Amino acid sequence: MPKSFFGSTALDNAMAGFTAGAVTTLCLHPLDLIKTRFQVDETIQRKHRFGTTFIMMKKIVLKHQFIGLYRGVTPNLAGATASWGFYFYFYDLIKRRMADGDKISKLSPFQHLTASAEAGAITAFFTNPFWVVKTRMCVTDRTDPGAYKGLFDGLYQIAKYEGVKGLYKGMIPALFGTSHGALQFMAYEELKKWRFKINPEKEKNRDKLNNLEYLLTAAASKTFATIITYPYQVVRARLQNQRVAIKYTGVTDTIKKVYKAESILGFYKGLAPNVIRVLPGTCTTFLVYENMSAFFRKHARYE
Template identity: 70%
Template sequence: MPKSFLGNSALDNAVAGFTAGAVSTIILHPLDLVKTRFQVDDSIKSLRERHFGATFNALRTIARKEGLIGLYRGVSPNLAGSTASWGFYFYWYDLIKRWMANGDKLTKLSAAQHLLASAEAGAITVFMTNPLWVVKTRMCVTSRKDPDAYKGLIAKYEGIRGLYKGLIPGLFGVSNGAVHFMFYEEMKKWRLKIAPEKDRERLDNIEYILVAGSSKTIAIVATYPYQLIRTRLNNQKFVIKYNGVIDTIKKVYSAEGFLGFYKGLAPNILRVLPSTCTTFLVYENMCAFFRKHA
């Protein structure tokens, strides 16, 4: 058994992931707010306006109309969702990897095993946290001054099913984490192969940033459309009604074309890359701290 600070390596990973998710969410929530509002905008003309500059314009507009506090609209469910997601994800990921390794070194796992372990951990996490993301989306797409702002209890007015809207595309989104973690683990193994004299327990901080950023970029480009579909299903304030995943795909493609599936990609990249790098940097350093003081 590996050394553990909290008595269980999976629990160490959960606490490290929880802390990492909290830090990155608090720092970068405003960009997530803009990304969400871009995603729910189903107007055709907005396609020409979605570029990196539009992200900063949107931030200025929100701050001017709603105040600086408006940039943190929906931060509570986002914080709860992010911390819970990262905590549960790393907990299950560590448990599944160690079960697959069967007592052998985790570095012996293949790319396919890392892909499967991260996919399984992601699926479990989605089921556990989907309600938090529904609440977060409802809050992010309205302002505090909006008379139509969502004030009711979702479960009360829409039933338990209302808390699980967007679950199917959320499960599709497990592919994002699976691809990300597979490349992340393989890049770390590659680093050890070309520099075996370095500490095998951890990379340098710059290496963590480069590895996390590179692997996440690949995953974002490959799987981004599911996020837009999930956001459209989570939010119901549309002229167009979306009824399920297939119906949403058809309507988005018909009205907005292929590029419609990539609305909000610019603010998503701006947010996700620093968020991912921050999350993994905090996570890996906390794990190193736990190992050192186990």
């Protein structure tokens, strides 16, 4: 068994993921807020101009000051930290189960894809309620009628007026979204293996990739996954934003209506702020995660 800091490598990975999720969310929540508002925007005649993201940010700051950019940060922080914590915890457990005593580095791309998808599905189940509240808070101002005051108020109101079912709106596209994480982690693991392969010295000590290499690897894998899977995020946001009035009856219905009214471009609304956010966000997350993991391995207390 490899050495660990908290008693198991899965817990080490969970804590590294928890920390990475918190740091990334606090730094980049404003861009997440703008992305979400674009995703639920059903305006057909919107002019797609470069800089629209920053124009919207300016309007929010003028109306609500800087704090307005952090509307919905509490459920986002809860969701992100829980998601990355759960994800890395289960991802490590599943990989070690697949390795069955062998080196994890010898897992195939398909095994990485499968392990990531399984970890993502489990994580989505536990964290979906946080994302529903986060979506609804991000698309409303705190002064709007019926706007949630915070995470717990949102969870309470949804449970009270929509039942448990309301907490799991958007769950199906969220499960589709596990394909995004699966593709990203497969690409990330394979790029790291490729880097070790062309430099055998790095294979001897897996903490020796430098921060720039981690950043480039994370950015490349995230871009690959985002281009392929972004439309599911729009579908999920539309479903999660619904309250009492139901405009979309399900995933298929949402896809049909968005395509009919907004064409294929409707599935890529919010892509610009998403790309602006996810690349530095992913780089920050993986950089913090890898460095925290390296710290835990270096200061391991348990055999």
